Amino acid sequence: MKLALIGFGTVGQGLAEILRDKGAELEAQSGFRGDIVAVATQRRGTLYHPDGLDIDDLLTAIGKGHLDHYPDVLGLTRGWDALTLIKQSNADVMVESTHTNLETAQPALDYCYAALDSGKHIVMANKGPIALAYADLKERARRAGKLIRFEATVMAGTPSIRLAMGALRGCKISAAKGILNGTTNYILTQMENGMSYADALGQAQALGYAEADPTADVGGWDAAGKAIILSNALFDKPLKLRDMDVFGITHITAADVEAAKNTGEKWKLIVTVTPEGASVLPTRIPLSNPLAAVSGGTNAITYSTDLLGDVTLVGAGAGRSQTGFGLLSDLLEIGE
Amino acid sequence: MKLALIGFGTVGQGLAEILRDKGAELEAQSGFRGDIVAVATQRRGTLYHPDGLDIDDLLTAIGKGHLDHYPDVLGLTRGWDALTLIKQSNADVMVESTHTNLETAQPALDYCYAALDSGKHIVMANKGPIALAYADLKERARRAGKLIRFEATVMAGTPSIRLAMGALRGCKISAAKGILNGTTNYILTQMENGMSYADALGQAQALGYAEADPTADVGGWDAAGKAIILSNALFDKPLKLRDMDVFGITHITAADVEAAKNTGEKWKLIVTVTPEGASVLPTRIPLSNPLAAVSGGTNAITYSTDLLGDVTLVGAGAGRSQTGFGLLSDLLEIGE
Numbered sequence: 001m002k003l004a005l006i007g008f009g010t011v012g013q014g015l016a017e018i019l020r021d022k023g024a025e026l027e028a029q030s031g032f033r034g035d036i037v038a039v040a041t042q043r044r045g046t047l048y049h050p051d052g053l054d055i056d057d058l059l060t061a062i063g064k065g066h067l068d069h070y071p072d073v074l075g076l077t078r079g080w081d082a083l084t085l086i087k088q089s090n091a092d093v094m095v096e097s098t099h100t101n102l103e104t105a106q107p108a109l110d111y112c113y114a115a116l117d118s119g120k121h122i123v124m125a126n127k128g129p130i131a132l133a134y135a136d137l138k139e140r141a142r143r144a145g146k147l148i149r150f151e152a153t154v155m156a157g158t159p160s161i162r163l164a165m166g167a168l169r170g171c172k173i174s175a176a177k178g179i180l181n182g183t184t185n186y187i188l189t190q191m192e193n194g195m196s197y198a199d200a201l202g203q204a205q206a207l208g209y210a211e212a213d214p215t216a217d218v219g220g221w222d223a224a225g226k227a228i229i230l231s232n233a234l235f236d237k238p239l240k241l242r243d244m245d246v247f248g249i250t251h252i253t254a255a256d257v258e259a260a261k262n263t264g265e266k267w268k269l270i271v272t273v274t275p276e277g278a279s280v281l282p283t284r285i286p287l288s289n290p291l292a293a294v295s296g297g298t299n300a301i302t303y304s305t306d307l308l309g310d311v312t313l314v315g316a317g318a319g320r321s322q323t324g325f326g327l328l329s330d331l332l333e334i335g336e
Numbered sequence: 337m338k339l340a341l342i343g344f345g346t347v348g349q350g351l352a353e354i355l356r357d358k359g360a361e362l363e364a365q366s367g368f369r370g371d372i373v374a375v376a377t378q379r380r381g382t383l384y385h386p387d388g389l390d391i392d393d394l395l396t397a398i399g400k401g402h403l404d405h406y407p408d409v410l411g412l413t414r415g416w417d418a419l420t421l422i423k424q425s426n427a428d429v430m431v432e433s434t435h436t437n438l439e440t441a442q443p444a445l446d447y448c449y450a451a452l453d454s455g456k457h458i459v460m461a462n463k464g465p466i467a468l469a470y471a472d473l474k475e476r477a478r479r480a481g482k483l484i485r486f487e488a489t490v491m492a493g494t495p496s497i498r499l500a501m502g503a504l505r506g507c508k509i510s511a512a513k514g515i516l517n518g519t520t521n522y523i524l525t526q527m528e529n530g531m532s533y534a535d536a537l538g539q540a541q542a543l544g545y546a547e548a549d550p551t552a553d554v555g556g557w558d559a560a561g562k563a564i565i566l567s568n569a570l571f572d573k574p575l576k577l578r579d580m581d582v583f584g585i586t587h588i589t590a591a592d593v594e595a596a597k598n599t600g601e602k603w604k605l606i607v608t609v610t611p612e613g614a615s616v617l618p619t620r621i622p623l624s625n626p627l628a629a630v631s632g633g634t635n636a637i638t639y640s641t642d643l644l645g646d647v648t649l650v651g652a653g654a655g656r657s658q659t660g661f662g663l664l665s666d667l668l669e670i671g672e
Contacts (some may be wrong), residue, residue, distance in 0.1 A: 018506075018643065026506060157644050159503035167495035167503060170354075170362060170664050274343065290650045293629030307661040308493050314626045314648040325643040328506050 003090035004038035007098035014324025020055040024229025040082040096127040105132040123330040125152035134232035158315030171305035178301035182317040183217035220248035220280040227278040245279040273280040340374035340427035343434035350660025356391040374416040374425040381520040382415035384413040389504035431462040441468040459666040461488035490664025493650030514637035518653040556584035563614040581615040658667035
């Protein structure tokens with residue numbers, strides 16, 4: 001399976017490392033072999049080689065700051081833009097991990113159209129296209145006879161999507177409730193430990209959980225994007241951000257946290273998705289709820305089902321190898 | 337897909353109800369159609385009809401205490417023993433849900449051999465054959481070109497096996513730790529609420545969690561059987577009960593539970609499975625461990641992996657529709 005990696009930041013590099021370190025094992029176990037033939041970054045160059053790029057050389061080059069540091073080899077093409085790479089490369093799958101834009105989904109959405117038009121499957125870590133254009137993409141993919149997978153968009157590689165769409169097949173899911181943003185859960189956990197909101201946010205930023213501009217996390221927008229993806233995936237229902245109640249955690253005070261503690265509860269930023277709609281709301285939940293035990297940067301989701309009752313999955317919601325594995329698990333499924 | 341149900345107690349009836357209630361939906365969604373052609377009970381008769389049995393009539397008959405109450409229809413055969421049913425019926429799959437025997441796995445093991453010899457896939461809720469003879473059955477199935485699936489043996493239909501073998505494919509699992517017996521977890525939870533061991537056990541029996549003879553549950557043997565299944569499935573390592581440390585909860589006192597509470601911990605009966613071996617041990621775990629939040633009859637399992645870190649699944653560990661769904665999910669996989 002030949003791969004075009006569009007976006008080569010932490011997530012793309014995470015996938016490359018896994019393919020390097022586990023390539024032989026994956027080939028022996030599942031007959032899966034993933035060769036990176038194209039890599040596109042926004043400002044650090046692009047590369048294409050129809051016979052495949054060397055992963056160690058790729059990682060060394062990007063580690064030095066630019067793909068120009070990749071060695072010259074016969075047949076290598078440098079400097080094509082991302083759209084040209086997608087259209088002209090011999091890749092079987094586009095792996096998209098550029099930055100999420102929840103207002104326009106661009107430029108990733110155009111990359112998706114180009115991938116399907118040129119006969120490529122799509123594997124996404126970017127939330128934008130799935131959140132904003134899932135129905136359209138699904139229909140285009142169906143017509144093209146190609147697959148779109150997006151496990152890494154919700155809870156990184158922890159198989160939240162695969163659980164709902166695969167292992168729970170035959171159950172009717174009536175609701176999903178989850179903690180889908182690690183930064184805010186980390187901050188709330190530290191506030192329970194007595195830290196102020198500002199200090200906890202600073203620590204989350206120092207640890208790399210939170211961006212320099214933390215609005216997307218603490219304002220609930222990252223979680224809202226995941227809610228829209230779940231609404232599309234579980235209920236075939238497209239939602240717009242403006243249709244949802246989205247509240248972040250910026251107004252939660254130390255006194256609020258303390259008050260919850262005194263009644264045996266915890267504040268969590270809870271995403272709720274049902275066939276009727278979705279919301280992101282800071283919520284006091286009792287300790288008996290499995291979500292109450294989810295602390296720090298960990299994520300979790302509870303699916304309410306007809307035959308099994310509640311099924312909860314707890315695991316990482318971010319991280320280099322974690323999100324890289326999310327992409328890999330989609331590739332393995334496509335390769336079956 | 338024609339099914340022979342060997343065993344028609346709670347679990348088999350649970351599957352039959354799901355097939356009745358969801359048959360049309362499953363056929364529309366997945367093209368799956370499951371027809372029950374044979375049913376065997378130990379003391380309540382057996383039935384076979386090559387064109388399929390009527391599920392409502394089956395449930396009515398067994399509700400009256402014996403399959404003799406099933407109406408006479410042309411082509412119906414009554415009274416074949418289970419082995420004859422398996423060998424002579426036109427079923428594609430044997431669904432085995434007779435009583436677990438962890439010492440001999442019989443008579444279920446002979447049923448498995450007969451099923452494979454006569455060209456049938458196997459779906460199991462019975463823990464015995466998988467715990468005692470997995471490697472042998474897997475090899476016989478491979479030679480026969482048939483599949484063996486056993487989701488329902490661990491955590492009922494909560495997809496603990498499917499998560500490990502399917503969704504986490506590509507990750508290396510180094511350990512599984514879980515709460516895999518609902519009766520003991522219910523008793524320990526009630527003891528935390530101030531109830532005595534004896535009262536909690538009585539309540540578990542009254543609620544149908546615990547058998548009249550609770551030894552298999554409170555002695556840790558039911559959990560040990562599941563540990564052996566996980567050892568086989570995850571690590572291809574057959575274990576014997578005598579190779580494992582198995583301790584139940586009968587020696588846990590109210591004072592023990594109180595002492596744990598005072599240090600912010602909880603007693604849980606923890607199954608641990610690694611490539612080196614397995615154990616069932618009452619263990620004090622901190623509240624920060626997701627397993628600590630698993631209360632009442634609920635089960636949970638944590639897989640430790642290389643790429644994702646810990647992934648925890650929480651859900652039902654028993655129940656009519658829950659275990660029935662476990663069987664159904666295996667049938668859906670076989671039907672793919």
